């Protein structure tokens with residue numbers, strides 16, 4: 057292995073040893089791993105295609121000599137999933153989700169834990185200290201259990217109790233700190249120093265950054281498998297990389313590692329483009345976002361975070377801000393923040409539109425995605441990868457609103473009289489009454505009909521019928537007399553305008569409310585034709601499921 061550790065301050069290089077943090081020359085704690093990239097590129101070109109698909113296929117660029125098979129938990133190579141429904145809703149068809157929930161402890165922190173614990177085990181270390189907002193300690197605990205390493209986990213008292221118990225279940229010692237996450241880190245550091253124990257140093261931990269960068273390698277390989285390679289300027293074929301990489305951050309370790317990964321791919325001649333980074337913070341604890349927007353060189357520290365999303369509660373990012381800022385600016389990326397409410401909304405949209413249940417911290421990235429597409433920062437033709445990670449436990453009832461469950465209480469078998477069979481049916485009819493509001497969707501695109509049907513069914517009960525063109529639609533409306541019509545404008549033969557004219561000209565159908573959902577940019581004349589005839593106009597690719605449902609509810613009420 058050609059690994060050297062280079063100091064970011066004085067440039068001095070030395071060999072790697074996990075417990076040796078500061079630079080032997082200038083004492084700086086900020087150092088980075090470097091490899092013989094030409095040599096590794098040659099090996100990868102030959103061997104990568106036949107290697108198993110896990111994190112360790114990239115072993116030449118990891119600070120571990122001999123990955124120990126007995127420590128492995130199936131880390132790495134999480135799926136890259138296309139978000140078709142989000143893409144249609146947002147008018148941005150190439151949104152992909154790097155589903156880090158499918159790691160061994162369901163967060164992307166498994167990468168840092170797998171690599172760090174492997175390196176510590178190799179170095180003969182048997183005890184370690186880490187401060188965490190939950191997920192880091194869970195990941196470390198799982199791998200530490202396999203490696204026979206004792207973990208002292210300092211967590212803030214805001215970490216959900218289920219997460220704390222999971223840490224303890226793995227055999228780690230939980231230390232609850234009533235105070236901020238930054239304070240928990242300080243106490244953990246003092247404890248480690250007093251006892252002379254190895255401690256996790258956040259973004260200064262070489263193994264953590266190196267673990268995170270495998271996300272970049274996988275994204276490039278997976279995108280290339282899914283969409284094919286790209287032609288480079290010199291005519292050669294290269295791996296495909298996305299235009300954007302989005303991630304919610306706390307300390308900022310994740311994206312720091314991921315950009316290093318993309319840079320290494322570029323250095324080795326595997327990829328040409330390094331994606332723009334969009335790093336998203338929760339508004340109540342967004343020191344990096346506010347500092348970047350004010351073009352500050354040092355971060356404004358948030359001493360008491362005001363967000364429910366405790367996972368992202370680093371108030372003092374320190375030098376990570378400067379490092380990340382350099383990467384963000386170099387590729388025209390952005391720092392952005394979202395409110396807790398936006399994050400919870402995004403969490404719900406992601407679950408009901410894509411079948412992916414993420415924790416609020418990951419939803420912060422999705423709320424950021426929605427915001428950046430809407431502001432035009434991310435363009436419709438761009439390819440976007442969003443890191444989705446985290447435990448999915450707290451689906452808080454306030455996200456769901458009222459009426460999310462229906463109760464059926466059945467008598468026990470002993471109490472039940474034969475004639476009560478009928479009572480059961482009566483109970484079920486209370487669950488689903490005979491008549492729900494009826495909605496007709498008239499649209500020639502099957503995907504558009506499916507999306508609208510999904511939005512309607514995801515949170516509410518409607519009887520939905522569909523027609524694939526104007527003529528069929530008119531016949532359907534005359535027969536079923538729905539409570540609401542969702543009408544497309546551009547359809548072959550009888551278009552939406554003509555359907556509307558026919559409806560309004562017939563006293564039986566003139567009063568049925570209509571929502572027009574169209575991809576067409578309307579001219580003034582066309583807008584005039586719709587005026588007074590419809591309840592609402594929704595631009596396809598530019599509305600969220602919740603906006604649409606609100607509109608439907610306000611009309612049908």
Ligand SMILES: Cc1ncc(COP(=O)(O)O)c(C=O)c1O
Pocket residue numbers: 163165189190191192304305306307308309310311367368415417418445446447
């Ligand atoms: C689910 C989730 N998202 C995002 C983060 C932010 O991580 P970082 O800023 O260290 O990359 C964390 C940290 O624990 C996390 O658990």
Ligand SMILES: [Zn+2]
Pocket residue numbers: 063064065066067068079080081082083084
């Ligand atoms: Zn130095």
